[in-house]
Amino acid sequence: MDQEMNMKFMQIAMKYLPEAKEMLDQKGIEIDMENLQSVLNLLMQVMGDAYELGKQEAKQ
Template sequence: MISQDKSLEFMQIAMKYLPEAKEQLDKAGVELSMDLIQPFMDLFSKVMQEAYELGLAEGRKEM
C-alpha cells in the first residue's frame, strides 16, 4: 500500500496533465466536469499505485 504522500503526488501529476486532457476531450466534443472526472481520477490513482509498486519491486530485484 502506498502512503498518503504518494497518492497526493499522483494527483498532482494528474492535475498537471488535466488541461491537455480537457483540450483533447473538448476537441472530441466531450464535456468535462468535476463530477465526470472523479471516476477517472480514481482510476488514474489505481494505475499509478500499481506502476509505483511494480517499479519498487523491480528496483529491489536489481539491488
Template sequence: MDQELNMKFMQIAMAHVQEGRGLLESKGIELDMHDLQPALELLMSVMGEAYELGYEDGKKERE
C-alpha cells in the same frame, strides 16, 4: 499506498487535467471536474500499480 505518495500522484494527475479535458473536448466530449473524478481515480490507481511494479523491479535489481 501511503498518503504522501498518493498526494504526489494527485499533483501529477492535476497537472495534466487541462490537457486531458482539451483532448476530450476536441472530440466533442465536455466534462466538468465532477465528471472527471472517476477518471482521476482510475489514473491514480494505474500510477499506484506502476509505482509498485517499479519498486519491486528495483528491489530485485539490488539483490
C-alpha cells in the same frame, strides 16, 4: 500506499488533467467536474500500479 505518495500522485494527475480535458473537448466529449474526478481517480490508480511495479523491479 501511504498518504504522502497519494498526494504526490494527485499533483501529477492534476498536472495532466487539463490536457486530458482538452483532448476530450476536441473530440466533442463533454465532461463535468464529477466525471473528471472519476478520470482523476483512474489516473491515480494507474500511477499507483506503475509505482508498485517499479518498486518490485527495483528489488530484483
